Amino acid sequence: MQPINRKPSNQGQPHGQKPAKQHLSYSSNIKPLGSVAQGTAQTLFGQKASKQLPKRDPAPSRTSYKLQRLWLTPMVRSMAKAAIPTLGLLAIGFYLVNNQGLRDHISTRYAETRESIQTRPEFMVDLMKVSGATDRVGDQVRAASQIELPASSFELDLPIIRKRIEALDSVKAASLFLRTGGVLDIVIEQRNPVVIWRNKNGLELLDANGIRAGVSQSRLDYAKLPLIAGEGANADIAQAMSIFAAARPFENRVRGLMRIGTRRWDLVLDRGQIVQLPETEPVAAVERLVAWQSAQQILARDIKTIDLRNPSRPYLRLTPFAMEELRRVRSINLGVETKL
Template identity: 30%
Template sequence: MSAAPKKATANAAAPRRDYDRRKKRGPIRRTGRPLWRQPMLLGLAVLLLGGGAGGGWWAWREGWLVEVQNRIDAASRSIVGAITPFKLADVTVEGRDYVERSAILAALNVKPGDSLLGVDLQASRQRLEAIDWVAGATVERRLPDTLYVTLRERRAVALWQNGQEYTLIDRNGRTVRASRMPPGAESLLLLGGAGAPEHVGELLLLLAYEPALTRQLRAAVWVGQRRWNLVLNNGVEIWLPEEDAVAALQQLAKLEERHKLLSREYGVVDLRLPDKLYLRKRGPGDASSGPV
């Protein structure tokens, strides 16, 4: 009867020794590393506790999630700024004739020292193409420190004189105040009259019907918001009608071919009335010669 309790005591001691061994080894961890040696958790703890009691109270009051996110973002920016080897030092622009450099820099929205890898090339290109005089653009990184911009500008077809100011115009009537007059600007068609830029497309279409006359053209004046006066290189003025200007110009071309009207003593060729042509001699005070 006395052997039974001794056997029960021996069996009970075995699991106690196993428990002791587990206790000495410490709690089982899935990572195999102490929690205090895990950088991510340690960094989060530092961010949460870095503000001290005052910071903790502010985080609790304003929303601790917002505070944690702000601190993580700030730490990330600091780390990226410290380790990036590619900092912007120069912006190179190719193909710029009309657009102001300040407008390009404003569209790129960069400054020296910015991370070159952090520049959004697609967004930069879209902002550049939003500039009126830019038809297309590309933006590239040129490591280690350069942003390279290539512009395709709209081409000027005329120069509009408005008082003492001159403005370049493309074929769609867009205007631009150039930082400098590009080479060849003196050969552009000179426009005058209020509202002329908005009608330059119509003028170019009209002139396309008679290229021989177009080659002699020096200037065009938009008159009364309704019609054109053309001025040739030799000073002869052609007054076109408000309607059927193409037919009037074609009639003049035929007469010029037969009679050389534009190279004679006439200073004004008036085509404003249908089926009639008025010629005015050169010089002030000379009356027109009457209908032809």
Template identity: 25%
Template structure:
């Protein structure tokens, strides 16, 4: 199974098509006189998108003044004008063509673009960026996002992705959690086999404290199969060979330092054992494997 792929990449996604753009009529063979100013219609050949932008901004400013002067009737007027302005911008070429997702892993990008709720050829100027931000931040992968509109045709989603910390198992169910112990609903645990496994009630909340301490000891981390939460107050480390290391409810780092010193003297992690009890800071208790207690050598890897 593939390991987790984290953020930092820049991914471009094409928004899904929803409504085809209106076909533009072909220029007539015989030239017609241009309509006089102020009668509406699409911008002529000599009118640039920048000119449309400035003119529309002026119209919106006047509409806001009308709102303040006339109350509710002016508000309806503004809404109607805004719709017309957005359509005019769309005619001038301000339509959504590209969506850039920055800072998100490939696994998260599809969910982010889907949640944004935008579509190809959507009028870009009237797009409510706050609504887009709220929709994207509802995705479990996302910690926060900044939404930027780049005229004439691009939307940028600059994402701060939640860091995947561990796979959490409890009551027969597994979930991926972030570095604050929060579940990422969209993350498939089967695709995060490289993450540590934490087991039991409360393991999600306690994992952000213990895992950084354990990660400072790569040798022990490599030998550990799972961290098991006991009574939601302390940890047992279950090793890949079936051995067990019992940690205290407080002072886990000091206990692990004792274990390191013991391993330096006796190579206990290599020789194998049944259980090491580190719950008493004054005494490290080691229980050999049953085969050794019986006077027989333990089988390799048992």
């Protein structure tokens, strides 16, 4: 007898020869694993059978090929990029033109949306600040701006407002800024008047360049400013200011300058005295008058006109009362001489 579970020996077989296959017998309900169907095996192991798709031909179809070739033509590409969008916009515009109700609805919605955005608190201007100007000019700037506060910053046309402000005679330049907190800051570069010009239109304030810086209703409103008068007096403000500066030793008697024939000046003093200045070098003539006044008090005498137009020979014109006194004195002197 041979023991159970022991492999049969290879005795009796030639060396190097494989043993003959043993015919195994299986049960009727057990099959070898290789004979199990693939789908059944994948089902047993929890996998789903994959469907094998047919291979796709990479070559395009005739229709696709023709469409691609058509798209590459310049005319078709131009139509697709320009003509079709243009036709679409025209169609939309034509529809809107012929639909009054839709247009009214769009306009109403747009106005409501715009109003709701513009009237938000962060876009409102509640205060106007004017800097760089006097109180009088500041009031003129506020009136010229024509702004009713509070107002939305979207409704303020700053360039237009700046032009209105710079149209004022007293404003040389203006800058507008919208500050945080709803403040409109207006920075003014003001024209500083240096003289008052009396002309046929009234009293005008002029700056150092002869540009009008405002008007005055009364001479007393600007009593500290010197006065000039006559046609063309505004053309040479620098020379006028030099004459006023040279006449400073007796400035309390100076009433103003009169332009004569747009060529020269007459210095007008109180008591009706007039100093006629030359056309050239009028400042030097005033300086000679100052020296004359310091030496002989010429302006304290009964003299109506001092003609300095000829530097080498000044002329004096006496007042009517002084002329009568001079005649009387001369007649007395002549009578005394006759008696002698």
